[in-house]
Amino acid sequence: MHRTNYEFVIPLTRTELAIRLRCAKDDLTSVRFVYFSRYRSPSTALTQPLQIAYRDAYTDDYRAILKFDSPARFLCYYFELTDQDHRKIYLSEYGFSDGVPEDGFFEYQYTNENDCVRPPDWAKGIVYYQIFPDRFYRSLNQKNRDDYRDWDEKPSLDDYWGGDLPGITERLPWISALGVDCIYLNPIFHAECNHKYATTDYFTIDPDFGTMADFHAFVAKAHSFGIRVVLDGVFNHSSRKFHPFMDFLARREASEYFRWFLPVDRGEGGEILTYEAFADRAHMPKLNTDYRPVRDFVIEVMLFWLREGKIDGWRLDVADEVQLTTWSEVRRAVKAEFPEAILIAETWRDASRYLTQGDKFDTAMNYAFREAARDFFANRRIGAAAFSSRINHMLSSYADVTNQVMFNLLDSHDTPRFLYDAGNDRRRHRLAVGFQMTFVGSPSIFYGDEVGLSGGPDPDCRRGMIWDASRQDQETLVLYKKLIALRKCEPALRFGSFKTVFTQEPGVFVYQRDFGNVSILCAVNNSDAEAAISPPESLRKGILHDLMTGEDIETPSLSSKILIAPMTLRILK
Incomplete structure (x- = not known):
C-alpha cells in the first residue's frame, strides 16, 4: 500500500x-x-x-x-x-x-x-517526570486550606493533601539526581477540584499550589538543573466558575459568551435547559473550540505562559475532542514565536491524525505503549510474539522522527499504577522499566514509580509520594538511575533505530538499537525459566559487554549462547 x-x-x-x-x-x-x-x-x-x-x-x-x-x-x-x-x-x-x-x-x-514533520531536537529520547502537584510534596509555606488529609492516607476523590509548587522546587535535587530531562505538571491554574482539570482562571496559579512568584522560582530552579517544564492545558472544557460560563448561564443569548459554549435545546420554544460537558460532568462545561474568540483565547493563554512563565511546552488535555483545525492554528501561533516549544497531545488511541502532517502536535501520550507493556509484562496476557507484533504495529503508525519523541508512559494520573497492574510484583515492574528505558522514544515516569509507589484506578493511583527512605523501594530506585544514566551515555539507546531480532515463547523478546556504527542488543526474559539466545551475526565480534552487570561474554561462533536469567534484561554492546 x-x-x-x-x-x-x-x-x-x-x-x-x-x-x-x-x-x-x-x-x-x-x-x-x-x-x-x-x-x-x-x-x-x-x-x-x-x-x-x-x-x-x-x-x-x-x-x-x-x-x-x-x-x-x-x-x-x-x-x-x-x-x-x-x-x-x-x-x-x-x-x-x-x-x-x-x-x-x-x-x-x-x-x-x-x-515538515520536525519536532524539537531536544525532545528526542528525553526522560519525562510527571507530577500531580497536590500529592508530591507539602512545603512549610502558609497554606490555602486547613483540612488536609494525612500524607499516607488512601486517596479520595475530593480531599486535598497539600502538595504545592514550593514543595516541588524543594525536591528538584531529587528529580535531577534521577536524571530527568523534563517535568510535566498536571494542571496548576486556579480551578475547582483537587485535580484542577476544571479551570476557573487560566492566567493565575491556584492558591492551593502557591503564587506566581512561587511558579517563577520553580521554573528558574528547574532550568538551572537543566530540566525543562511542560504545563497541562485544559481547553476542551472549563469550570462552572469560569467567568464566561457564569455570564453564559446568567444572560443566555444576551451574553457575549453565548457561543463560547454548546447549549443543548431540550425544550419547546428554544429554551436552553442544559449544555454539553466533558464526560457529561456538569462542573466541566465544554468549550466551543470551533468559535474564533475561543480559539484566540486558547492561543492567548498558551503564549502568555510561554512568554511570562518561561515554560518549554504544553501537554494538551483531551486533544481528540477539540476541533481539529484549532490545533493547526495553535501550532502556527506557538511555533512562530517559540519554535522549540513542545506540543503533546493527550489521546488514548492512534494519534496519526495529530502527528503525520506536521501541522498540529509534535508528539502524543503513547497509551498504546502502556497497554502493550501491561499485557506482556504486568499480567502476561500475551506472549513475546504478540508483544513484538503490537510494538512494531505501533511504530509503523508514525514517522521515525515522531517515534523518537513519543511520550512513552507505563502509567499516569488516569490509570492504575503499573506496579498495581503487575499484582505488586516488583520484578515485573522493573523488567517493564528496563524495556521502557531501552526502547525508542521518550520514557515518562509518573512520580513515585521510581520508589515502588502502587495504587489502583483513579483516585488510588494519586497517592502521596513516598519520602521516607525506609519505605522506598531502593532496588527499583537504583535501577531507574542506572538505566537513565545508560540512556545518556549510550546514544544508541536514546536515538538509535529499533528492530526485533527474534522472539521465543513465552517471554523472550530480543531487539536491537543501532546508531551510526554502534549496535546494542537488548534481551528480555519475561518468564520464570532461564533462556539461552544466540546473538545476531552482526554482533558476533568475539566479546559482548553487558552494560547492566559489567560482564564480558565471548561470542566467537554460531553455536555461542548467551544465558538470560528469569525476569532479567541484558543490555549487550
Missing part, C-alpha cells in the same frame, strides 16, 4: 523526504523507489532501495529517506517490487502492472517549510 499523502511521503526538511510502503508480511523480497523530475524524461530516473523497518503479525513496513541538494519538488515516481518468486511487479498511481509504467506516476509536488 502506498498513497501520496503524509502517511507515506513525509517531509522531514525541505530537502529530505521519508518514503514508506506497506505490504503483506513476507510478500516481497525487495522494494525500490524509482523517481525523476516531472520536467525530465523517465530515462533519467534514480532509484533508492527501501528496507523493512517494522514488521507486525501481518504486514511489512518498508522505509527509506531521500536527500536532495535543493527543496524536494515536482517528483514523479513508482515502485519496483520483487516477490518471493523473483517476479518484478510495478506500482504506480494506476495500480499494479507487469511492466515499467509509462504514465500514471505517483507525484509529489512541493515541500513548504511548515509542512
